[in-house]
Amino acid sequence: MYKFKNSKNPTYQFTVLLVLMVGFFMSSCTDSTTGGELGSAPTSEDVTFTSEPDSENPNIIHFTNTSDSFRALWDFGNGTTAEGDEVIGEFPTKGEYTVSLTIFTESGHAIDSSTVTIAETNVAMLDDPNLNMLTGGIDAINGKTWVIDSTQIGHMGLGPADPNEDGYGTPAWWQAAPKAKSGAGLYDDRYTFQLDDGFVYKQETNGHVFLKTEYSDAEIFNNPMTAGPGGDDLVTAYTAPENQSFSLEEADNGELRLKISEPSFMGFYTGTRTYDILELKENLMVIRFSDTKNNFFWFHRLIPEGYEHPPEILPYKSEALEDNFDEEGNVSWVTDQITNFNESYDDPAPLVPDTTNKVAKYTKGEGQFENVYIDLGYELNLNERSLIRLRAYLPSYNDYETVDPNAQSWAPGNLLKQVEVKLHNVNGETGLGGNSWQTQETVIQQVSETGKWVDLEFDFSAVSDREDFDRIVIQIGGEGHGRTGTFFIDDFELTSAN
Known part of the structure; x- marks a missing residue:
């Protein structure tokens, strides 16, 4: 050790x-x-x-x-x-x-x-591969600075800390979509580890940090707090002191353990300054840390400041996609700011045309741009398959009338009776990442009847000449407002029009 x-x-x-x-x-x-x-x-x-x-x-x-x-x-x-x-x-x-x-x-x-x-300082005694990877080594006079890998899925995550639960030690419960916490003071923070003058740690917050709501009473925070993006947790002004330090040690289970001196910390603040390093490479660090008031783990992915992910060359193809939520489909759903997306929920209206047992429950919270999406891993050939079908159930008990006074100026502001499917160009060599909405293609279907299952089709054959779509987005209830609602979908498929 x-x-x-x-x-x-x-x-x-x-x-x-x-x-x-x-x-x-x-x-x-x-x-x-x-x-x-x-x-x-x-x-x-x-x-x-x-x-x-x-x-x-x-x-x-x-x-x-x-x-x-x-x-x-x-x-x-x-x-x-x-x-x-x-x-x-x-x-x-x-x-x-x-x-x-x-x-x-x-x-x-x-x-x-x-x-x-x-x-x-004796340089030879500090020549440890993990320490060098974290700090850049003794020759890195200014140390090595890490930032949250905000453009990648899973740069922030949540998972169980109970060894008896499925997915223990992994972000099995939730993984943040790219840029999901913009405006929280998290993405412009800098964390520098330096060996040249001892084990020096520098936390640069650029004025604001992101913290879990339960920790608003921490003595280090003495400034007013505001709600984070989507109304989640808190943002507050905070400037870290100078002359902070760190330690890196190998735990009994063989994992690397990073400790930061008080009052500094890394990333999302959950009351701890001890971080398990799950992965440490030249351009990637994955950390896991406890929520000290709750029995679960948080996760962060970090990259060196200035590092840019190389463009990914995606294949151009088409595959039949389906998910009926009764059996395991061939797609993986990712939530983007959404309050809850339950992929195995009891059918709320089993006596009407839908006869399956399980459906997906889509719960819209107060976030203005909530959705769920599928990252394909390839660029979609719309010449082979351009038709998306699904069934939707919009309950009548939702409030579709009240307008959100804080809605975007271009949005109606109320909860809309509609389902919107979008195609985005996110990854790949020409991918736009978090700006993919700028070149999105959208099809909206209005739902005139609530309280019953309806069949909806979204035809993208008009843009079959596009060869850069690699994400399918589903958004229900409209965007640009914070009105809440509960919806259900079933029998999703990507197929051909024939």
Whole structure:
């Protein structure tokens, strides 16, 4: 196991070991042979030790316990500990380290400390592949800066922390669509890790950060808070202090664990400063972290600042797509800001023409641009298949009349009785990413009757000359407003008009 830690970061391993040893001492503090009491407990003045730099490497210090004791425990002030009368401490980076020695005698225990000064950083001792990947290595004078990979699906995610739940340790519950949290103060944050001057961490917030609602009472946030995009969680002004630090260590399960000094943090704030690194490459870091008030994990994907994903060359083809929500279809649905999309919901109207058992429940929240979509992984050949069919059920109990006073100026502002299917050019060599709406093709079908299943068709044959569509989007109830509603769809398919 290896551990890298700045001297400014406290460690608790020594404290735990000390408590165990005190318990051991207390259980044997009586002389069972004579029945008499032991002598006076030692004091800090009784704790003595020497330190001597290694003859070949001044960043390695040899420590010797010169006290009269039967056990000696050391805390080197750099996140590492040792036991024994003669021990070795390794200090790769320059700085001052408080080295503590605790001795145990038959009468008790005592502790004393001394400061060890390391004049220069030893580059060779820091030559670790993971540390180099995180920081850019000792030659990266300004360190390595990471940002949220906002243009990719799953740059933010949510999943179970219970080992007994399906998808444990993965973002199985939700993955953010590209740019899903624009306006939350998350995408312009910068996280820099630097070795040149020790284990330095810099958090640049550009004024605002994104935090989970339950953590609005954190002492580090003293400014007014506003709702995040779609009304989710909170955004607040926050500027991180300077002179922060980090540690990188290998956990008992073999995973890398990253710790940030208080009060700084990374990404979406959920009360923790400890992050499991699930993947660490030159241009990708995937982290998992706890929601400290709830039993689930959050996830982030990060990339180095300035990195651009190479354009993906997608094949041009067509495949029959279908999902009846009773059986597993051949599509994967992704939610974009939507409150809930349940792909296995009991049919709300089983006595009308729809005779299947399960349907998809589409719950629109207060977000103005909520939808669900399918990323095809190829550019759609509309000459082979250009017709999308589905069944829709728009309940009569939705409020279709009330206008949202905060609606976009171009939107009617009320919940619309309509289903809209869009084709987008998102990925691929000419993909527009989050701006794909600018070249979208849209077909809207009005639903005149509520409270019953209706069959709808969306014909895209008029744009069969386009060869760049790689995403199918479904949006119900209109956009540009925050009015809520519940809808149901079933029997989705992409097919030919013949």
